[in-house]
Amino acid sequence: MRVDRDKCNKCGLCLKVCPGLGVDFENLNKDIFGKDKNKRYDSNLGYFINCYLGYSKDKKLRFQCSSGGAVTSILIYLLKYKIIDGALVTTMDSREPLIAKSFIAYNEKDVIKAKGSKYTPVALNECLAEIIKSKNKKFAVVGLPCHIHGIRKFQQINPILKRKIIVCLGLMCGQGVNISGTRFILKQLKVKASEVKNIQYRGEGWPGYIKAIKKNGQIKITPYLEAFKTFTLGFFTPERCFLCTDLTNELADISFGDSWIPKLMKNxxxxxxxxxxxxxxxxxxxxxxxxxxxxxxxxxxxxxxKKIRLFFKKDSHQLLAIIARVLGFGTSGNNIKSRITPLSVFVIFTYLNSVLSNKYPDFFLKIPLFIWKLPLLTYRKSLNIYKKMIIKP
Ligand SMILES: Cc1cc2nc3c(=O)[nH]c(=O)nc-3n(C[C@H](O)[C@H](O)[C@H](O)COP(=O)(O)OP(=O)(O)OC[C@H]3O[C@@H](n4cnc5c(N)ncnc54)[C@H](O)[C@@H]3O)c2cc1C
Incomplete structure (x- = not known):
């Protein structure tokens, strides 16, 4: 964690609410779900009431959003019926197009502007002061599991935040991608960072395309899954993501994800x-x-x-925590027993890719694309073998 010493007033709040320093699920679960009578529990999903498959009835939104446009549609509904005054969402910064910027959307147009997943670091906390300072307003928040962990921890010690954020909409998350990941995508698209006006990581159908819009109006596009293969191997993934045990955003009021179901993946x-x-x-x-x-x-x-990602997040946690400790990184404070299978070798391999590519991003970004093809070529085949391994362990 980097501290801006000019701004720091040494109140220690950041250390109290930082999700990276640990998430006490037992305690938070009691706080959030303690009173709900209809709740069910599953060790992979956390506490929940029901699971659904769904999508926005607005065809244009469904096509332009990440998975089915449910998040954007719900935010529009909440604003339309004045259930909330604003929604904490994230867009790409128009002045720094490779950087994501969170903001509070107070109308439908701004909610739509923020649609789509951003596979780059997002500092949602920057907008919490605006929520706390607002007068008699209610808000919805959209965030990844780590964001919602931080907000729930903050709500425990700040009753104003608890009162004002009336609903947390959680995105599921297998892994984040760091800023070098975006630079790697641009390398694949043969676009210089200085040429970019806007970047969209999802949209144009499902699972969609990554699109770089250049300042000269030219558009470069690549299938999202093609570009994402490298990240699935751990490259350009923040190391901390490997210590996160929450795939489905277990502390949100509602969680949203992609439905990677073969039958539904055909269209x-x-x-x-x-x-x-x-x-x-x-x-x-x-x-x-x-x-x-x-x-x-x-x-x-x-x-x-979500079996493969759950194997990373849940079944491999203890193993990854041990490696993290040996490498001098912290741990998440969770204690989930590891299941060691041949897939664990793949998990360790991807974790080490993450550690090395975070330490030497420039070196990895300089590797010519044809060399990247080598690990990627074997990726699909090995993934299928691994899938079989964990379905029949
Ligand atoms: C980094 C990342 C990893 C993900 N990994 C998985 C996964 O492994 N499995 C899975 O099933 N789903 C994953 N998702 C969730 C999935 O991509 C969709 O975001 C989710 O299904 C909602 O789809 P939607 O069409 O309803 O969202 P949309 O209607 O497109 O709305 C998305 C909302 O999320 C907000 N948002 C976008 N990116 C971020 C961000 N980085 N941080 C905070 N808020 C953001 C936007 O502002 C917008 O309000 C991931 C998302 C992200 C951002």
């Missing part, structure tokens, strides 16, 4: 996995029937479709 219409966790979240989903089409899904379907 390019996105479908969200939606998990309601709290009464607030369930009531909201019940209300948005006019805007979102959804049907129940079994929790097992969610788990099956």
């Amino acid at each position: 390019n219409n996105g479908v969200n996995f939606i998990i309601t966790r709290t009464q607030v979240g369930q009531e909201l989903i019940n209300k948005v029937k006019k805007d979102i089409c959804y049907r129940p899904a079994s929790p097992n379907l969610v788990i099956e479709s």
